[in-house]
Amino acid sequence: MAFLSDTLARVKPSPTVAVTQLANELKAQGKDVIGLGAGEPDFDTPDNIKEAAIAAIHAGKTKYTAPDGIIELKQAICAKFKRENGLDYEPAQISVSTGGKQVLYNAFMATLNPGDEVIIPAPYWVSYPDMVKLGQGEPVIVEGKPELGYKITPEMLEAAITPKTKWFLFNSPSNPTGAGYSRAELKALTDVLMRHPHVWVMTDDMYEHLAYDGFEFCTPAQVEPALYDRTLTCNGVSKAYAMTGWRIGYAGGPKELIAAMRKIQSQSTTNPCSISQWAAVEALTGPQEFLGEWVEVFKRRRNLVVGKLSAIDGITCPTPEGAFYVYPSIKGMLGKTSAAGTLIENDEAFAKALLEEAGVAVVFGAAFGLSPNFRISYATSDAALEEACNRIAAFCEGLV
Numbered sequence: 001m002a003f004l005s006d007t008l009a010r011v012k013p014s015p016t017v018a019v020t021q022l023a024n025e026l027k028a029q030g031k032d033v034i035g036l037g038a039g040e041p042d043f044d045t046p047d048n049i050k051e052a053a054i055a056a057i058h059a060g061k062t063k064y065t066a067p068d069g070i071i072e073l074k075q076a077i078c079a080k081f082k083r084e085n086g087l088d089y090e091p092a093q094i095s096v097s098t099g100g101k102q103v104l105y106n107a108f109m110a111t112l113n114p115g116d117e118v119i120i121p122a123p124y125w126v127s128y129p130d131m132v133k134l135g136q137g138e139p140v141i142v143e144g145k146p147e148l149g150y151k152i153t154p155e156m157l158e159a160a161i162t163p164k165t166k167w168f169l170f171n172s173p174s175n176p177t178g179a180g181y182s183r184a185e186l187k188a189l190t191d192v193l194m195r196h197p198h199v200w201v202m203t204d205d206m207y208e209h210l211a212y213d214g215f216e217f218c219t220p221a222q223v224e225p226a227l228y229d230r231t232l233t234c235n236g237v238s239k240a241y242a243m244t245g246w247r248i249g250y251a252g253g254p255k256e257l258i259a260a261m262r263k264i265q266s267q268s269t270t271n272p273c274s275i276s277q278w279a280a281v282e283a284l285t286g287p288q289e290f291l292g293e294w295v296e297v298f299k300r301r302r303n304l305v306v307g308k309l310s311a312i313d314g315i316t317c318p319t320p321e322g323a324f325y326v327y328p329s330i331k332g333m334l335g336k337t338s339a340a341g342t343l344i345e346n347d348e349a350f351a352k353a354l355l356e357e358a359g360v361a362v363v364f365g366a367a368f369g370l371s372p373n374f375r376i377s378y379a380t381s382d383a384a385l386e387e388a389c390n391r392i393a394a395f396c397e398g399l400v
Contacts, residue, residue, distance in 0.1 A: 011130040015367035019351075023361035034388040035361045036376045039175060039325065043242040045279075046290055052282035053275050065274050067266040068258075069096025069250070073277045076284040077250050084208075085222050087233060089252040095261045096280075098272045100206050100236035100249030101127060102265070107202060107232055107251070108135035108167075110260035116166040121152045122369035123327060125175045125204070129369070137166070141369055146329060149318065150177040150370070154188040161196050168193060170220060171204040173211060176368045176375040177327040178302075178320020180211060183218050190224035201231040206249075207323040209240040209291050212299045215321040229254055239324075240291060241283040246276040298324050301378040301385055308389035309376075312396050324379040327365070330372050339398035347372040358395040360388050 019037035026033045056062075074091035081087040097103045104127075108118070112135035120128050122143045129139035142160045144150040157168070170189075173180040181189070193199055201220050208217045221231040236249035251258075271277075302319070305326050309317040314332030336344050342353040351364040351374055365373030378385055 007134060007136070010133040014130075015126050016363050019361050019363050022355070026355075026359075026361075031359065033355070033359045033361055034384050034391070036378070036380065036385075036388055037361045037363050039239070039377050039379065040244045041239065041242040041294070041324070041379045042381060043294060045242050045246070046283075046287075048286050049241065049243065049279050049282050052286075053279040056275050056278035061274055061278055063274065065271040065277060067270050068262045069094065069272065070274070070277050070281075073250075073281050073284075076281045077252065080284045081233070081252050085219055085233070087219075087221055087228070087252060092255050093252050093258055094250060095253075095258050095265070096248065096250045096272055096277065097265060098249070098269050099247040100204070100234060100238060101131075102269065103234050103236070103249040103251045103261075104128075104169075104202065104204065105131050105134070106261040106264045107234075107253075107257070108132055108137065109264050110257065111135075111166060111200075112137035115164060117162060117164045118167040118169055119157065119160045119165060119199075120169050120369075121171075123150060123174070123176050123365070123373070124169075124369050125171060126363075126367050128169055138164075140165070143370055144177075144179070146316070146318070150174065150179045150327065151181060151185065152189075154192045157189055157192045158195075161192075161199060163198070165196070165199050167200050167202050169202045169204070171206075173207040173215075173217070173320065173322025174325075175207065175323055176325050176363070176365075177318070178323040178325045179318075180215050180217070180321035183216065183223060186218055186220060186223045190220055190227055193220075193227060194224065197230075199230075201227055203231065203233050205233065205235045206239050208235060210295060210298060210324060211322040212295065212302065213321065217322070232257060237280050237283045242294075243276075243279070243283065246273070246279055248272055248276050248280040298378070301380075301382060302326065304382060305376060305378045305385055305389060308386075308393065312393050314396060314399075324377060326376050326378065327368075327373050328376070330374065333396065333399060334372055336399040338395070344399065347374055350374060354392065354395055358391040360391050360395075 023035035074094040114136045116137045118132045132139045232253035234251040237243045317328040338353045348364040363375045365371040
């Protein structure tokens with residue numbers, strides 16, 4: 001009898017975590033490495049949020065809470081959904097988890113049966129397919145081609161739906177491309193979903209506040225209210241509020257689904273950190289002006305990176321509408337050899353050689369389900385991005 005679960009063979013470790021860990025290990029060895037793999041803002045958590053956490057500690061709010069969140073945070077989330085998305089939820093329709101990833105995981109564990117299908121547009125966040133597999137489901141990947149701005153069309157969505165489809169997982173602005181769906185584009189997708197009432201919608205709206213050049217964020221149940229009863233609208237405080245380590249994600253959805261997710265969480269982690277929950281209350285109800293300031297910084301960094309990468313022969317770098325990633329194509333580099341003799345046969349070889357020879361850590365495109373590309377997170381300093389892009393340019397110039 002095998003000791004490890006057969007389910008474990010269906011999944012792989014997170015490539016983004018692996019790249020970040022490797023970059024940190026090389027730095028610890030004294031090597032000059034610029035890490036552009038982690039999707040983590042370099043801003044500090046705002047002081048008012050930190051002070052709310054400190055106040056919660058002093059007030060003794062350090063005990064267990066309800067399994068899926070304190071009522072005060074659920075009320076703040078309801079107010080946020082109403083204020084920013086026009087969605088009406090009550091606390092019984094809200095789930096709070098240890099990060100956005102657990103929200104999605106709980107939903108899959110609570111709903112998937114062997115053979116159930118989940119439609120995932122590619123490029124996708126690396127964890128989506130593996131979470132589906134852990135839930136005994138089957139990922140159905142629909143590729144958003146570069147010529148489509150890395151987005152899928154209504155026709156592509158329609159073709160992917162089968163009687164086994166349980167979920168359509170939607171992420172905009174996207175990790176890893178930063179591509180955002182306009183209201184019209186999203187309405188065309190929701191029109192398809194309206195013809196298939198057995199398909200539920202799971203959104204990942206984590207990058208909602210990081211939008212540029214007039215792009216207006218919208219979420220499926222907001223665009224098509226008739227989908228409200230079969231939509232799980234997921235979000236969190238990690239990216240917009242620079243609270244990645246606080247680990248708070250949340251979702252709004254039908255009471256029956258939220259109750260099922262609560263059951264899963266009650267038998268796994270139980271409540272998220274009580275202190276982080278009180279910090280999240282302040283994040284959602286406190287001053288929001290800094291968000292616009294941070295967006296301008298990210299936009300400047302985006303323009304810096306896109307400009308420099310687009311100037312490199314063999315690299316094509318679209319300008320994203322949101323998030324803090326770029327997803328350049330290295331199609332023009334394939335088949336070449338690096339200065340140290342590495343054959344660039346695919347994007348994984350490119351990323352490995354770039355790290356070893358130029359000291360720049362990026363994530364290869366195959367990890368996100370679409371090649372030949374790589375992802376850069378520009379959620380770091382201008383100086384680091386400038387130097388990294390110069391190193392990438394020099395590395396590419398050395399390819400023959």
